[in-house]
Amino acid sequence: MLQGKMKRGFCVSFVVWVVVVAAGFASVDGLNVWPMPESVSKGLSSLYLSKGFRLLTEGSEYRDESGILKDGFLRLLDVVESAHVVDGNWTGYDSLAALEGLHVVVFSPSDELQYGIDESYKLSIPATGNPIYAHLEAQTVYGALHGLQTFSQLCHFNFETRIIEVHKAPWVIKDQPRxxxxxxxxxxxxxxxxxxxxxxxxxxxxxxxxxxxxxxxxxxxxxxxxxxxxxxxxxxxxxxxxxxxxxxxxxxxxxxxxxxxxxxxxxxxxxxxxxxxxxxxxxxxxxxxxxxxxxxxxxxxxxxxxxxxxxxxxxxxxxxxxxxxxxxxxxxxxxxxxxxxxxxxxxxxxxxxxxxxxxxxxxxxxxxxxxxxxxxxxxxxxxxxxxxxxxxxxxxxxxxxxxxxxxxxxxxxxxxxxxxxxxxxxxxxxxxxxxxxxxxxxxxxxxxxxxxxxxxxxxLAKDPNLVAGRLAHFRCLLNQRGVAAAPLFGNGRAVPNYPGSCYKQ
Amino acid sequence: MLQGKMKRGFCVSFVVWVVVVAAGFASVDGLNVWPMPESVSKGLSSLYLSKGFRLLTEGSEYRDESGILKDGFLRLLDVVESAHVVDGNWTGYDSLAALEGLHVVVFSPSDELQYGIDESYKLSIPATGNPIYAHLEAQTVYGALHGLQTFSQLCHFNFETRIIEVHKAPWVIKDQPRxxxxxxxxxxxxxxxxxxxxxxxxxxxxxxxxxxxxxxxxxxxxxxxxxxxxxxxxxxxxxxxxxxxxxxxxxxxxxxxxxxxxxxxxxxxxxxxxxxxxxxxxxxxxxxxxxxxxxxxxxxxxxxxxxxxxxxxxxxxxxxxxxxxxxxxxxxxxxxxxxxxxxxxxxxxxxxxxxxxxxxxxxxxxxxxxxxxxxxxxxxxxxxxxxxxxxxxxxxxxxxxxxxxxxxxxxxxxxxxxxxxxxxxxxxxxxxxxxxxxxxxxxxxxxxxxxxxxxxxxxLAKDPNLVAGRLAHFRCLLNQRGVAAAPLFGNGRAVPNYPGSCYKQ
The missing domain is CATH 3.20.20.80 (Glycosidases)
Structure with a gap:
């Protein structure tokens, strides 16, 4: 092994991207989830995360005695809410439906983490319901954690409403690692x-x-x-x-x-x-x-x-x-x-x-x-x-x-x-x-x-330029979460050459 | 203003330091506090932070209703304890004396932060007492926060005892910004x-x-x-x-x-x-x-x-x-x-x-x-x-x-x-x-x-090489706290050229 193999800290190092993302902020199909899940279907409705957005676990075999799922849920809220100050008093919900929480069902009672465990999950976010809950199913709590990560990438701060929204519901995402x-x-x-x-x-x-x-x-x-x-x-x-x-x-x-x-x-x-x-x-x-x-x-x-x-x-x-x-x-x-x-x-x-x-x-x-x-x-x-x-x-x-x-x-x-x-x-x-x-x-x-x-x-895209917009979006999301992921342009770990939007660098 | 004035994130950028710090880990006088306080006296005794190390505020005019001081104290514990896992059960304290807490006295009741407020503090850590408390006095809570930062730099994880220690007590540090x-x-x-x-x-x-x-x-x-x-x-x-x-x-x-x-x-x-x-x-x-x-x-x-x-x-x-x-x-x-x-x-x-x-x-x-x-x-x-x-x-x-x-x-x-x-x-x-x-x-x-x-x-040192060891120590401390401060050698924000100790880069 070359001694240079190590690197200091973490850095998503992507280099010399020669095709300009003229479109800017969105990937071709408007789906900014990284990595791309196995299958995704989406709709056209918008929801918002209610003030009391909560975790439900009824029906789980997994008891979460060590709090792995609960902590994962709190981290989800934390990364989603750290982007901007959420307005706790906003009341103009007329055109939006409230997402009251996330119902997570984990089938395996074990929290053993090991090579080869089932990491699959299925995340559904319905557009209607009374109340509306997102639903996440996973064989293991670790599959559920992946589902939470995906969910976090569907959340957006809306600068008009000042609250967290999920667009394009209903969502059905079935996913597992290759x-x-x-x-x-x-x-x-x-x-x-x-x-x-x-x-x-x-x-x-x-x-x-x-x-x-x-x-x-x-x-x-x-x-x-x-x-x-x-x-x-x-x-x-x-x-x-x-x-x-x-x-x-x-x-x-x-x-x-x-x-x-x-x-x-x-x-x-x-x-x-x-x-x-x-x-x-x-x-x-x-x-x-x-x-x-x-x-x-x-x-x-x-x-x-x-x-x-x-x-x-x-x-x-x-x-x-x-x-x-x-x-x-x-x-x-x-x-x-x-x-x-x-x-x-x-x-x-x-x-x-x-x-x-x-x-x-x-x-x-x-x-x-x-x-x-x-x-x-x-x-x-x-x-x-x-x-x-x-x-x-x-x-x-x-x-x-x-x-x-x-x-x-x-x-x-x-x-x-x-x-x-x-x-x-x-x-x-x-x-x-x-x-x-x-x-x-x-x-x-x-x-x-x-x-x-x-x-x-x-x-996987046959032409990487097709995912460049989505990757740029993910890189900006990492920055948002405090990870100093480097621009797509320029050498690895390089600073941007010029002023500009994060999404275009 | 040149458009290049801005920079991304924070980086202590110090460049091309051509004198090798052969000594390595300590500054000339063994005092690794950055920035250097106005006056410092120290002794030869070692103390350890007791399990219940706590904040006392008796005698303060400042009521800390907004929790600025309390939160500052919790952050102090957090940065000091994040370096290594502290052994809560270690009992071989014989040769060491327990520091039971920090007694902070703030004279001004106001927590208004403004240009020109008094930022001075006086930090004393006695070597003896029953019990022993460190003592921090400041005109304003913001002076007290500076004192907490200095105190944090006097704390060291001891790899033998697995607890946090303060060496070279008694300390008396009087300090204020130039x-x-x-x-x-x-x-x-x-x-x-x-x-x-x-x-x-x-x-x-x-x-x-x-x-x-x-x-x-x-x-x-x-x-x-x-x-x-x-x-x-x-x-x-x-x-x-x-x-x-x-x-x-x-x-x-x-x-x-x-x-x-x-x-x-x-x-x-x-x-x-x-x-x-x-x-x-x-x-x-x-x-x-x-x-x-x-x-x-x-x-x-x-x-x-x-x-x-x-x-x-x-x-x-x-x-x-x-x-x-x-x-x-x-x-x-x-x-x-x-x-x-x-x-x-x-x-x-x-x-x-x-x-x-x-x-x-x-x-x-x-x-x-x-x-x-x-x-x-x-x-x-x-x-x-x-x-x-x-x-x-x-x-x-x-x-x-x-x-x-x-x-x-x-x-x-x-x-x-x-x-x-x-x-x-x-x-x-x-x-x-x-x-x-x-x-x-x-x-x-x-x-x-x-x-x-x-x-x-x-x-201030007339020859910057005299403070290089102390600065390297501080840079490593910043890394320890999650701040990606760059090595002293090499260009600003550069990665180290070669493998080596943080204290020598």
């Missing part, structure tokens, strides 16, 4: 991210219906996380204050979970782990040749075991990420004791790399995890990988088709199209990147667990 | 800023003890604000949704006031006002020559009167900003009816510009305001300006000394040093910019009401 893994990576090793910043990223993920925060916690540069089993590991932090306690990690996981976001924790072994040896120098082949981790030292695997044991108490996602990319084994062959060990074991350097990765996989399995590994492990010894491995593509295109042909699962995130910190990548490139390129066998298609994609393939 | 006007300009005409973004800016201003949000509301590009007296004015908004209701403006003013920040509202007449004519085309000299505002039309001044009348109900700051910069009068001389009017009045174009500005000033005075005008008005007809005028410098250095010699007040914000969107300006240039340059007469010094400076002159 891919069950929709991730965003943050790297807290290269740049420490304070807890409030990580929470901001999670908020933004919820707005965009992403569901996996891939937390690249540690790397060569720093080791910010407390590991109770090996308490000197976070001596490798950049500074005393640039650290996370395990309680902080719990806080991140819980904050994410309550928003329907899983946390995929990563340790990147053996190649991206130089910081480990600050606390435990014996993890280095030697003090002047510091990575990969010393493959010859049993202590190395004891530490990995301790980390994954500690992880398993906090990171309840089905997967753990074991890295495994960019392993330069020269320290193993120039360091006498490692070299001797290799000889004794009858392993050459690439076999030792394989040995390391596979042994780490076994440790992960012993703690109940399935594993994600970067694609080099597949490229180098794919047929040896445990069948429970998910291969994480990053180097470029074309990998997924080989991975799934080998019967393994794959996460697509080719850097040429989907690295947010590549400022020169245009947003249409992001949009047009198709994870199932050249994968036509339905069984193989199922093995691509995705990365970041919600909308069904046949609802 | 300048009573410490402003930051946002421009919502060139780029609409959603309400939550403006609130974020105000939060960041409170952290840095700035006290005037200079709201450059409208300009040639767009007219986002509702003006009840002339309800078509905001037809000049970029789009229907990029608007503020008057209730939104009230919300901004109240949000700011509760954080000790005044709002200086600006209309920039007659030169920066093209957007006004979208709703009322007769404000333009003609439909193809659209600014300055038509000086010959009585309706122009009626509109200004209506705006300032509406402003006076919402913007309670003593000053209103009337702009007056960059007036190109050619539309007046090429438009027949204006040209005829000029002839009839016996005015040449520069006399008409003066006539316009002075008439606008009279309108402002009639609504109880004193006026701020950009420096061109002083440069062109300074001796005609109303004595209540504050001249706002922006073009470059050397203006303030001429202004105060003429007996007028001046706000210094020379663009070469203090424009945040000039990405090539280094933070040491910001830091070293001295508003009183060449102004030695104490009476004249008093006329420079400042812009953005807190610390007494003799406590």
């Amino acid at each position: 891919f069950s893994y929709r991730g965003l990576l943050i790297d807290t090793s290269r740049h420490y991210q304070p807890l409030p910043m990580i929470k901001n990223v999670i908020d933004a993920m919820a707005y965009t219906k992403l569901n996996v925060l891939h937390w690249h916690i540690v790397d060569s540069q720093s080791f910010p996380l407390e590991i109770p089993s090996f308490p000197k590991l976070w001596n490798g932090a950049y500074s005393p204050s640039e650290r996370y306690t395990m309680d902080d990690a719990v806080e991140v996981v819980q904050y994410a979970q309550r928003r329907g976001v899983n946390v995929l924790a990563e340790i990147d072994v053996p190649g991206h782990a130089r910081s480990w040896g600050i606390g435990y120098p014996s993890l280095w082949p030697s003090s002047n040749c510091r990575q990969p981790l010393d493959v010859s030292n049993e202590f190395t695997f004891k530490v990995i075991d301790g980390i994954l044991s500690d992880f398993s108490k906090v990171f309840k996602f089905k997967f753990v990420h074991l890295g495994g990319d960019e392993v330069n084994t020269s320290c193993w062959t120039v360091t006498p004791h490692v070299k001797n060990w290799l000889k004794k074991q009858g392993l050459n350097e690439s076999e030792a790399y394989e040995y390391f990765v596979l042994r780490a996989q076994k440790i992960a399995l012993s703690h109940g995890y399935e594993m994600v590994n970067w694609e080099e492990t597949f490229n180098d010894f794919g047929n040896k990988l445990n069948p429970k491995t998910v291969v994480h593509n990053w180097l470029g295109g074309g990998v997924a088709q080989r991975v799934v042909a080998a019967g393994l699962r794959c996460i697509v995130s080719n850097q040429d199209q989907w690295y947010l910190h590549y400022m020169e990548t245009t947003w249409p490139q992001f949009y047009m990147n198709e994870p199932l390129t050249n994968i036509t066998n339905p069984k193989q298609q199922e093995l691509v667990i995705g990365e970041r994609l919600w909308t069904p393939f046949d609802k | 300048f009573s006007y410490r402003g930051l300009l946002i421009d919502t005409s060139r780029h609409y800023q959603p309400l939550p973004m403006i609130k974020n800016v105000i939060d960041a201003m409170a952290y840095t003890k700035l006290n005037v949000l200079h709201w450059h509301i409208v300009d040639s590009q767009s007219f986002p604000l509702e003006i009840p007296s002339f309800p078509k004015l905001w037809n000049g908004a970029y789009s229907p949704s990029e608007r503020y209701t008057m209730d939104d403006a009230v919300e901004v003013v109240q949000y700011a006031q509760r954080r000790g920040v005044n709002v200086l509202a600006e209309i920039d007449v007659p030169g920066h006002a093209r957007s006004w004519g979208i709703g009322y085309p007769s404000l333009w000299p003609s439909s193809n020559c659209r600014q300055p505002l038509d000086v010959s039309n009585e309706f122009t001044f009626k509109v200004i009167d209506g705006i300032l009348s509406d402003f006076s109900k919402v913007f309670k700051f003593k000053f209103v900003h009337l702009g007056g910069d960059e007036v190109n009068t050619s539309c007046w001389t090429v438009t027949p009816h204006v040209k005829n009017w000029l002839k009839k009045q016996g005015l040449n174009e520069s006399e008409a510009y003066e006539y316009f500005v002075l008439r606008a000033q009279k309108i402002a005075l009639s609504h109880g305001y004193e006026m701020v005008n950009w420096e061109e008005t002083f440069n062109d007809f300074g001796n005609k300006l109303n004595p209540k005028t504050v001249v706002h410098n922006w073009l470059g250095g050397g203006v303030a000394q001429r202004v105060v010699a003429a007996g007028l007040r001046c706000i210094v914000s020379n663009q070469d040093q203090w424009y945040l969107h000039y990405m090539e300006t280094t933070w040491p240039q910001f830091y070293m910019n001295e508003p009183l340059t060449n102004i030695t007469n104490p009476k004249q010094q008093e006329l420079v009401i400042g812009e953005r400076l807190w610390t007494p002159f003799d406590k």
Whole structure:
């Protein structure tokens, strides 16, 4: 993995959009919901949110004892009402009908968040009724949260009435994600991210219906996380204050979970782990040749075991990420004791790399995890990988088709199209990147667990310019909610070149 | 005023810092408070914030009926506790003493926020006592809020104890601002800023003890604000949704006031006002020559009167900003009816510009305001300006000394040093910019009401590198609080070039 993979904070980086959105504020069909739901029908009536707009949950199997749904509903009101001051005294409702609340029915009593759970929902907003309630049905509370996000995007402050309105009722939206893994990576090793910043990223993920925060916690540069089993590991932090306690990690996981976001924790072994040896120098082949981790030292695997044991108490996602990319084994062959060990074991350097990765996989399995590994492990010894491995593509295109042909699962995130910190990548490139390129066998298609994609393939625009207006609208909505999403024009994270409307930048 | 003056969101933009902070995390004297208080003494004892850390207000004349102090205290706890999860069960307090709360005594019963109010405070944190309380005294609640900000910067999460500690007690800090006007300009005409973004800016201003949000509301590009007296004015908004209701403006003013920040509202007449004519085309000299505002039309001044009348109900700051910069009068001389009017009045174009500005000033005075005008008005007809005028410098250095010699007040914000969107300006240039340059007469010094400076002159570092560590610490603290303050290295708003500690970037 290139060290540049990480980025600071969250930024929807869409670049160099060369077609001017002359129309301005609306997409072609006037439907400004992002991402586009699976199916949408709408009407012509206008409703307003009544003063006492409330959440009803009659008929739910889900009891919401932890308040996930209730809090989600309060956040919905909060983002919808933070745009402008709502007039609580306005009384000219004659031509409008009151929407009294949202009736949410969740069928599953469980609030377990896990890979592959049902995230579908159905949102209906009738145009008439006495009283009128919107109706949201979902198998799980997390599907319901997605429905709330969609509902929030149908709400508009009306500058005449000074109240929140929903236009174009009746609405019927049936929706579910195309891919069950929709991730965003943050790297807290290269740049420490304070807890409030990580929470901001999670908020933004919820707005965009992403569901996996891939937390690249540690790397060569720093080791910010407390590991109770090996308490000197976070001596490798950049500074005393640039650290996370395990309680902080719990806080991140819980904050994410309550928003329907899983946390995929990563340790990147053996190649991206130089910081480990600050606390435990014996993890280095030697003090002047510091990575990969010393493959010859049993202590190395004891530490990995301790980390994954500690992880398993906090990171309840089905997967753990074991890295495994960019392993330069020269320290193993120039360091006498490692070299001797290799000889004794009858392993050459690439076999030792394989040995390391596979042994780490076994440790992960012993703690109940399935594993994600970067694609080099597949490229180098794919047929040896445990069948429970998910291969994480990053180097470029074309990998997924080989991975799934080998019967393994794959996460697509080719850097040429989907690295947010590549400022020169245009947003249409992001949009047009198709994870199932050249994968036509339905069984193989199922093995691509995705990365970041919600909308069904046949609802995606063939020409990204057709969604530019809707995307601009969504970007302005993110700004409205305090997320500093960058303009569509210009380089990633660039400021607008000229004064102008948010919707045209 | 250059159209580039505005910037998007808030960003502490400090640039190209060429001296490496080898030491890393601490300033020279270990005092990481920004801005530097007037006087500080400290000791060697460590305290911790007890679980029930609370606010006491016995002895205050201030009743806090609107909860300004209480909310400020809750925000203090919030920013201090958001960094890491505090261990509520930790019991190993043996070597530490408990700080049970903060006793705040405010002498003035009034919570009026206005230019020139007393913002001083005295913060004492004793090392012993039974129980131990910190003590904060202030003339006004707004001075007390500054004291709370300083207190928050003395709090540290201890990774051993997992609780919030205050080190180096006993503390005695006496503090007050050097300048009573410490402003930051946002421009919502060139780029609409959603309400939550403006609130974020105000939060960041409170952290840095700035006290005037200079709201450059409208300009040639767009007219986002509702003006009840002339309800078509905001037809000049970029789009229907990029608007503020008057209730939104009230919300901004109240949000700011509760954080000790005044709002200086600006209309920039007659030169920066093209957007006004979208709703009322007769404000333009003609439909193809659209600014300055038509000086010959009585309706122009009626509109200004209506705006300032509406402003006076919402913007309670003593000053209103009337702009007056960059007036190109050619539309007046090429438009027949204006040209005829000029002839009839016996005015040449520069006399008409003066006539316009002075008439606008009279309108402002009639609504109880004193006026701020950009420096061109002083440069062109300074001796005609109303004595209540504050001249706002922006073009470059050397203006303030001429202004105060003429007996007028001046706000210094020379663009070469203090424009945040000039990405090539280094933070040491910001830091070293001295508003009183060449102004030695104490009476004249008093006329420079400042812009953005807190610390007494003799406590400012002569070499900015001496404060680099403390500034880096403060920048990381802002990040910690969710403010995306940029690294000290690199261009303004740039991302870090390389992985590394926040404290070294």
